[in-house]
Amino acid sequence: MPDTDLLVIGAGPYGYAAAAHARARGIRTRIVGRPMSFWREQMPSDMYLRSGRDWTLDADGVHSFAAYFEERGLDPDEHDPIPISVFLDHTEWFREQKRLDVEQAMVASLTAPDGRFEAAMSDGSTITAERVLAAPGIAHFTHLPEWYDEVPADRRTHTSERVAFDDLSGARVAVIGGRQSAYEWAALLCDHGAARIDVVHRHDTPAFAKVSWAFVNAYVDQTEAERGWWRSLCAARQQEITLEFWRVGRLTLEPWLTPRLAREVVTSRPRTEVVSVEVVDTRAVRLALSDGDRLEVDHVVAACGYRADLAAVPYLAGVLDRVSVTDGFPDLTPGFETSLPGLFVTGFAATRDFGPFYGFTKGCPSAARIAVGEMLR
Template sequence: MDDSLIDTLIVGAGPYGLSIAAHARAHGLNVRVIGTPMDFWQRHMPAGMLLKSEPFASNLSSPSPGSSFTDLHPGWPMGRPIPLGSFVSYGQWFAEHAVRGTEDAQVEHVEAADPGFTVTLSTGERVRALNVVIAIGVRQFAHVPDQLRSLPPELATHSVDHHDLSRFADREVTVVGAGQSALETAVLLADAGARPTVVSRKEQLAWNAVPEPDPSWASRALRGPQSGLGRGWRTWLWSEYPATTRALPDRTRQKIVKNTLGPAGSWWLRDRLDHRITLRLGERVVEADENNGRVRFSTVTSRGGIHLCQTDHIIAATGYVPDVDKVTILDPQLRRRLRLRHRSPALSRHFESSVPGLYFAGLAAAASFGPVMRFVHGSSFAAQRIADSLARRRTSTSSGAAIPPKQTDKSVAPQ
């Protein structure tokens, strides 16, 4: 194999990227991980946030023992929410102990080469890789409703844009949405001294049930087993057997992705959503514009009533929608070669796209493998499948079947 051609370059150092790296290196592969460990969680999730997932569903994945969240935090019980800072520290600890080597840089461009790919980094280096794994997380897929897109960023943002909400102290802030992100953002805004209002088209808020650390036999039989996505037989299937989800008809799978774990708040958040937060349920924003440095917007109720409102700022806590066109690090010609499934790459059972050697993990894989790919819990399945596939590709290329004779490539920076 050409010494200048590495096995795999992983784009992203979040839970998926780090987990894939740990499994790939256990196979003896030459892997480079580009990104700052847990950077998205540290800089784009709100300070004071608590994770919705239980400890067993918040693990990064390594084939070596001793790398789970509770290995770093022994005795952390089920039902005790994990603070954002604790999870970030765990991910950084995992990177140091289970991966041992990430690069604090950014991938700027990925283009096809022969063989593999040429990847340009923010440092100016150009790297040749037989395989590239896109594990970029969710930030690029932040969804802002059409009605808010014309507003300037000083007046309208997505929840992913905020780590420090103290900038909104003494200001009126409208949060659009009804899920955990919307409700927790509203609570944290109130904690920071803002005057938040939640606007949601839902008539009622939904809340997750209080977990049962040791449920009775009757409870397990009636409510189903506990899984990374919650309790229930179908939830357990989508959570623990993503390969089954992938085998379903496309229409069925997309219905599962859309409807599993819909907008709802964590049980521990319910009491914190108090008198400090104004709730406007059963309303949807239909129009918004700037008016004297504030946002003027109108909503329509479920009964057809129209309300005219003003606020200092609007935060869209409206989730994430994967779209390959937003993965702008991929060369346009490379993107055009991708076979798509609902604007996401259609993936093989090993997470490989229609472009050989180009893999996708995390939210971009949800259209193929189901809702667990929206959560940290899906990283174990994805990491094992991808690493096994990378190892097989390495074995086949080592025989010389897919690698042409070595040629001088002056575009590759010295290592």
């Protein structure tokens, strides 16, 4: 008999949601990983979230974000936008309410030698399971420009690595990218005294306005109501929805950033990209831009987002030859199952087959219900 019916690998929002719902449905479940480690260690402690208070982790609708505010005695209007510290406290509260005992040993490798899964753990132990749900965090999928390695290592960071800013006080910084993380990191650099910040991106300068994410609700509901809904759409309709998501979620940024982006410090450079890099001296690099300008900077921050690549998840190496992959994404059934029976994948790596909303915490409860429902079919 295996040690558990379901092994959930990953102790982030998608892992929490799936483990809690599986247990509620009577599935023996173990969850492994470092609790919310990406959020705690690779996001700035003074950042804010774009998510709303109606975004919950609970697939059973009991321990919602709203319930957290009520139990903690917090006024939601005083926490809008939501500080990351409040969100992290909420996830810890959720874990306690659901009695999720996260085992903090990491999975070193996963194999499936006889139809069951064996996870070799970093502490030398082994966990056998009938099924595995992997919720790999986006830290595995950082996307970097082709020229990035030409910048000396001590003068470059990806946003997932740049969580402190005091060392860049007085510095000239180029932020590469033009979405929420790029401009929020620019605001944080302003807060910490950077001398000059150039935000370089290929699209137009985004708008800064309050937006509603309510349009996503209908798409998530449709995904649950109709198995395989997103994949059944024609390419044109997928593109139309993706563009809607892009306009609201990518090209419209939060208005609370505006007063923090000092005009005398921050320059937006839309419709441009870096074409070459020159190391000037031990301190500076010169970036040649596609519009003919040249920027001499002390540091480069890559805010270029993430790109799925299942092969970049180390613990999956032992089963990857049995998992069908397209453009770095696993090919999933309507129940989040891969081509290797019993192996499920949720989170950012599932967005090709389920839509862009499943890369946000908004998709956590829905993904949990769908995947666990598939296991019980």
